[in-house]
Amino acid sequence: MSGAGAQPPGPGNAYHGALGDAFARHSGTSPYNAYIDRPAVLELAGDVTGAHVLDVGCGAGYYAAELLARGARVTGVDGSAALLRHAAERVGGRAELRLHDLETPLHFAADASFDGAVCALVHAHVEARDRLLAEIRRVLRPGGWLVLSASHPTADWRHFGGSYFDGSWVDLPLPGSSEAIRYRRLTLETLMTEWLAAGFTVERLTEPRPLPALREIDAALHERLCAEPSFLAVRLRNPAGPG
Template sequence: MTRAYDSIAEGYAALNETSLLNEYYNRPAIVELAGDVAGRRILDAGCGSGPILSDLRAGGADMTGIDASAGMLEQARLRLGAEADLMVADLADRLPFDDDTFDDVIASQALHYLQDWGPTLAEFRRVLKPGGRLIVSEEHPAATFLGDRLSGGTSEYFGVRARTEEWDLGGQSARLVFWDRPLHAMTDAFAAAGFRIAIISEPAPSAAARDRFPEEFVDRPSGRFLAFLLFVLESTKA
C-alpha cells in the first residue's frame, strides 16, 4: 500500500484539491467537528498531502502529521513548508510518540487500510491525553455495500471483507486494498479500545459544493448523499 501511494502521490494530492468527496465533503466536515482547536496538540494520522492538517494548523492547533507514504509526505511539505512536523510512520506499528502526548487524533480515511483496527485504536488511545478525542472519517458502510451490489457484486454487508480498486492518477496506476466493515464492527472496535462515541455524523457537503458540482444535486433535494461516516470519540482513560 505504501508503494502504491508513493507512485500516485502527486496525482492524488491534485485530486484532493478539487474533488467533491475530499475538498467539499470530508475536509470541511472534519474541520467542523474538530471545532475550536487553538492551542490543542493534534496528530493527523494518515495525513496524506496535508489538507486537513493545514486547515487545523490555520485554526491555531499545534499539528503533527504522519503517513506511511514518503511520497505523500513530500506533497505535504510542498503545501505546509519545510518546518512542518511530519514523519513517516505506519499505523499498523507502534506510534513513535510518548503516552498522553495529544489532545486530539484525526484519522481521516485511514483505518480502512487495516484489516484489524484493534492495535491501531489502542495506540491512538495510548498517545491521547486523558479525555482526549479521536475524530474518525471512514467510508459509509451502507455506501460501500450498496455500491458493490449496484455494480453486480455479491458481498454481504456483515463481516470484514477486502475490496480492491485500481486507481489511475497523474499518469500512474496503483492497486489499493480496502477493508470494509459494517457499522457494528466499527462501534465494537471503538468500545473495545476504550473509546466512547460522542458524535456520529452523516454530513452534508459544504455550501460551495452545489455551485461547483450542480449536476450532483439535481435529484438530491436534501443536498445530502451517502459517502462518509464520521465519529467523534472520547478516550475513557482516567
C-alpha cells in the same frame, strides 16, 4: 475495478509512488474530499487553538494545513514517502511530519502527549486496526479526542454490491488515473465495536452532506450527494478516568 476477494495492499497499506502522487492530486479537488469529508472532520474537531493534534495518515497534508490555520500544533504521520513530500510542500516547516507504518506502534510518541487526533479515511486501510486505536488512545491525554472518518458502509454496499456484511478488500479506481486505492469494507457494527472495544466513548456521529458551495460547481452532483451517504464521521473521547 476489483470487488470482493481482492488481496490486501503491500507493506504499510500506504499510497506509495505513483499512487501517492495521483491521490495527492485527486484529494485536493475531489468533491468527496473537499466538500464532504474535510469539512466534516474539521467541524467535529472544533476549536483546536493551542492544541497539539496528531494527524494519523496525514496524506498530502490538506487536513494538517487546515488545522494549522486554526491554531493547532500538528504532528503528521503517514506510511507513504510520496504523500509526505506533498504534505511538506503544503505545510512547509509548520508541522512535524514523520514517515511511519501505521501497522506498527506509534513508538515515537509518549503516553498522553497529544490533546487530539484526526484519522481521516485511513481506518479501513489498516489491518491492525485494534492496535492502531489502542495506540491513538495511549498517546491522547485523558479527556482527549479523536475524530475519525470512514467510507459509509451503505455507500460501499451500493457501489460494490454483494452482501452488506462482506468484509473483503476492494479496489476503488481514482478518476482520471490508472491507479486505484484499496481498503477493507467495514460494517457499522464492526466500526462501532472497534471504537468501543478500544475504550473510547462516542460523543457524536454524523453522516455528512456536501457543502452548499458544491451546488455552484455541480448542481446535479450536489443533489445526489445530499441524498446518498458517502462517509461517516465520529468524534470519540478518551475517558478521563481508568478504562
